[in-house]
Amino acid sequence: MGRMSHMRGRCLYTVGALSCLALLASGRGAEGEWKKGFETISEADLEAHLLQIATPHLEGRDSPSEGLSRAAKYIIERFKLAGIEPAGDGGFRHPFTVKSSCVAEERCRLTMTAGEDIQRFELGQDFVPFPFCDGRAEGEVVFLGFGISGARRYDDLGRRSYKGKVALILSGEPRHKSRFEGPVVTKFSDTYAKARELQDRGCVGALVVRRNPAEIKSKDGTVLPPTKLGYRHTWGRWNPATTKGMAAPEKRLKIPVAEITEAVATRILGQDMAALAAKLDKTAKPKRIETEVTIALGTGTRSCEAQMDNIFGIVRGTDEGLAGEYVVVGAHYDHVGVDWWGRVGCGADDNGSGTVAALELAEAFALSPPRRSLIFAFFAAEEDGLIGSDAFADELPFLGEPSTTRSGRPVVAMLNMDMLGRGKDKEVAVLGTRQNPSFEKTLKRAKKFSKTGLKKIITGKGMHLWERSDHYSFHKRDIPVLFFMESPSETDNPDYHTFRDTIDSLSLRKIANTTRLVFNTAWLLATDEGRPPAPR
Template identity: 30%
Template sequence: MVKQFLLITLGFVGLSVQAQKTADPVPFAKTITEKDLQKHLTIIASEEMGGRDTPSPGLEKAAQYIEQQFKAFGLKPGNKGSFRQPFILEKDSATHLKLEMGEASFRPYVDFAPWISMPQQASLRFSEYVFVGYGIVDENRDDYKDVDVKGKLVVFLNGQPEGFRSNKPRRQSPVFISNKIANAKKKGAAAVLIISEMLPSRQILDMYRPKNEQAVSEENSAIPAFYINDNVLTRKGYTINQIKSLVGNQVIDPMIEEAQVNIEYKSGKVTATVSNVIGIVEGTDKKDEYLFVTAHYDHVGTDEKGNIYYGADDDGSGTVAVMKMAEAFAKAKKAGKGPRRSIAFMLVCGEEKGLWGSEYYSDNPIYPLEKTTANLNIDMIGRIDTERLSADTLNYVYVIGHNKLSTDLQPILEGMNNKYTKLVLDYKFDDPNDPHRIYYRSDHYNFARKGVPILFFYDGMLQADYHKPTDTVDKINFPLLAKRAQLVFYTAWDMANRDELLKRDLKLDQ
């Protein structure tokens, strides 16, 4: 009894101290106006930006616009004097590609296709190859046992035998293709052929992907590796299914077979630099702690027919909401009412390609993630879900992540919403049975996987104009966009000003 009584008393004291310290956020929230959101969105989702593909000239134009606005608002550059956190993309369209076996010459991308990480060039001839089953090597198993593959051509099956289990995460698993190739290389193999039902398409291979330093050092000493399908195997009188049933789930003895094989490859590497745009409103007494407010400014670009995918809602709406929040906090700071913690406003790119920008940031954080109290991420908050037919249609937002990583998230969010914005907060996407897996589908996930508590704000638009050229500015509900942006602003205000960092007392998967 006493203990509880004491806690209640202390609670009241705490509240009154907090109330005295914290300035009124309302005048600053009110600067997030429909008019300004519309002004910025009309530029971000304009024809000139060409749908903001990663990488593209339109994306760079959008980055320049955001950077220029951040400067005008009086934000500080977020990355050692620069508003940009650049990262490099790379693609390798082979300029020469050849696979021959005896008299047969195979067709690239029809009969065989290169692995994504190839040497600059290769020209190799073999008179035999060594088949090593699935090519798995780990503590319990060595598919290369008793065979020397030094300088040889190694052939193995893609994937894993039925019933094979590894307790390692996917990327470290001995069946993960890059690990299989690395093991072949370690054993001294000169080249690899991977037997696979499906070949990676030329389109996929020709796409940009983030350049990863570790992969680069691996590539410098890479061995050529080609996927081959049944069209190649039938030359030797086999089919994939026959080989699979021959191997079964046993570790078979490696088999050496004679074959005149000729492999040639020449890369045509192209790189591009893109960037996350980061502006800071520096905190006062807790300036070495951070709150991240994010959205992605990229979208899916322009198609072959010249249709522009404007991405006004996805995620122009989040982009302009973050911009206006940045301006509002900068105004508060100028008025002597700035946040106690530093707030980083980060607009990332490459989201549509696979959360590249946020992945790059979270793997190369500029500010310590353990001092980053939370990430508030927005991806689409400008429209009304076509599926939503209930009474609160014009006054809701989906919030995702309220019951993960921190028990502080929900009371802060609901406290600020009850006090200021009074939106209907819909947590339906936090239902573990929800098939959309929204939690894993935007940039907040890269903060969450590193343990940073997140809230994700979203309008539910997966129907209608999602990823279509018709996601345009005229379909945006600006009063609702402004209200939702204000909710994120108030939530940020509380998180940046409260005494403690958010607790990290819940697991991600529960």
């Protein structure tokens, strides 16, 4: 009796109690409790979040990367603005590690000598080593445009030797509307192929200017700043249809190669590198500049355990008797990064769509907290084999101390969202009902609970995807799960794991419709008196 009276505040055993009990049975409770949050879910909000999460400036959110760190900071900022609380000892962050390639700091240096002027540049801020290109070198700098050789009607290198030189080149190829293939990046952007040719021409080292993406504005008109220079721990790998004819990257080169910022290139060359690059974009004409500047370069990498973070926060339940039980709502916020041609996998659908849906849900539930507590979790390293969610599900850091048994954990259910933005606007696919049959009824109730915009929920199809997203980390620990996705097959999205997975290819309406269904589902699971049984 105490739980019921606390649950709705004024559900007393009077004549009016019959209507109150009916509301509890439906899951609605007082009309304003769920409606206040539900009605905030909007396409405009989702788009605003996507412009921050799936921008090329975040460079594909590889695990780990500076872009991933920037996405994490954005999620935490939104948590704080919404009043969502940290749920663990580490605040909003849950750290874990993955095996990766890292910078060997003791072997890296970049020093410029111009006459009597000597300048030492800072690792991680001014320059980073290029993977598989370790070594030491010293020589005079020669600027060689984009370092392209062998292209039709374009050759930065000519037929000359550059023995003993350190080449300074721009990444990619000219951003010219018709030269090469216009906006489509070609094989001549391959940095390893450029470095191999420079090595063969006698260069002792190379500096590659990492260019900033074209200017992008947020929803409020603010120009998004580029992500600071960071080491590429891994390279983006696309689906086989996209990589056809694409040579594998060089495993090792004999000369050291480093990436530098436009500001450092300006200092070395003595002229504005951004302006020079823009001019070369416009003219698409090769340009070589000899200098009397000497560069001493050292690069080195090593195998390591690289740290990154899952991000999570809590909306605490309103019922004292149930607030110690949890529904986890999650999505992975990483993607596959950048390839060695410089093409960015923005990951708008995979999984910018699920990320912004989870963020929108967190903000909505902050206004409408249900009886049980809700954990909103954003996982890194999903693309590397569910590593982030596996670490999170193993520790459940919001419980305070790691649990050593599968039984007794107070997690009622986990709802996962991965790829929500392609396909028919009024359809969504959901996995998990075969393993959790009671969820069939839950989904039907959620669809009728309030208007979502969806007409069809596809269940029982797409089982080949069952072990390929973060819900599986919870399922294998006997936690009931549902997996929301746009379609029973990832091949229905032709841009899956390609650099064409961009915001303009998504349906914001479909994402919003699915977000509303997940809101209703989470509300029911966090409000119902009972809880789903363990998966079979």
